[in-house]
Amino acid sequence: MSRAEEFQELRPLLFSIAYRILGSVSEAEDAVQETWLRYESAGARPVSAKAYLSAVVTRISIDVLRSARIRREQYVGLWFPEPLLADPYEDPERSAELADSLSMAALLLLERLSPLERAVFVLREVFGFGFPDVASAVGRSEAACRQLAVRARRHMDAGRPRFEADRREREELAGRFFDAFTEGDVDGLRELLAADAQLVSDSGGKAPRWGQGVAGAANVARALATLVRPFLEIGGVVEPCEVNGQPGAVFRDRDGRVVNTWSLDVLDGRIQMIRTVLNPDKLGHVGPVADAWAVVQETTRAHRTSG
Structure with a gap:
């Protein structure tokens, strides 16, 4: 197998590692590309391409994350990870860890960890790397990595309860939710929302904060309806799909351009949180991006006319 073929075979894994460390599709793709450039120009081929390339993409991602944190501190409004519609890497033996670590809630919890803790947690807890490979990837001793893993796991476990394990039940609930949503059924929506449900959005100051900061089942249901x-009425389309391994949707304008994405947090048979990403800088990988300001203005006019 050539070096290029070897790399292509491992590319899905490398992207999945980088995305979980960075929370950004574009930055993860850049980290994978940089990994290839380094591999292509490296000398002798390593004994394990998987271990070598995983270490390289991890180190690159840690460096990018350190600089990205400064930008995120200056971010306008709430910061959410870039939505990911499909994870390219699959491992049946670690499907639960992979799915759980991909949710918006988990990625936001990872933001609380130091870059080293985050990298160690991703490699060890999500992808099941042994501590020798983890230590090599982050440039620390195995003992130090074990301590980092313990601290990271403690923070993650304390941060949130796990989501519904039953995927079918979660998808059925989401189906009922989107049926009620597209029908404008306030009562139906309220029944599916947790009492303290929230609708929150990430616009980055570059799009309208559509539905920002709405809390409580009744308020969220009315806002959605x-x-x-x-x-x-203005030709918009709500396209239910999986977003970050959770039920969600892509909103498109009449020309099929992406307005925003939704992801739903489901717990105890109710929808706890609806996170919407409107920042156009975070949507380009989903498809051509709409002018959200124009869509919201047109929607508002249509509401006033119909009201």
């Missing part, structure tokens, strides 16, 4: 009818 008010939004959907005029949006559909």
Whole structure:
């Protein structure tokens, strides 16, 4: 197998590692490309291409994360990871860890860890790397990596309860939710929302904060029902799909361009949180991006006319 073929075979794994460390599709893709450039120009081929390339992409991602943290501290409004519609890497033996670590909630918890803790947690807890390979990847001793792993696991375990384990039940709930949403059924929506449900958005100051900071089942249900009818009237489309391994949707304008994405947090048979990403800088990998300001203005006019 050539070096290029070897790299292509491992590319899904490398992207998945980088995305979980960085929370950014574009930055993860750049880290993978840089990994290839280094591999291509390296001397003798390593004994284990997987271990070598995973270490390289991890080190690159740690460096990128350290500089990205400064930008995120200056970010306008709430910061969410870039939405990922499909994880390219699959491992049946670690499917639960991979799915759990991909959710918006888990990625936001990872933001609380130091770059080293985050990298160690991702390699060890999510992808199941042995401590010798983890230590090599982050440039620390095995003992230090064990301590980093313990601290990271403690922070992650304390941060949130686990989501519904039953995927079918979660998808059924999401199906009912989107049916009620597209029908503008306030009562139906309220029944599916947790009492303290929230609707929150990431616009980065570059798009309208559509539905920002709405809390409580009744308020969220009314906000959603008010939004959907005029949006559909102007040709908007709500496309249910998986977002970061959780139920979600892509909103498109009449020309099929992406307005925003939604992801739903489900716990105890109810929807706890709806996170919407509107920042156009985070949506380009999903498809051509709409002018969200224009869509919201048109939706608002349609609402006033129909009201």
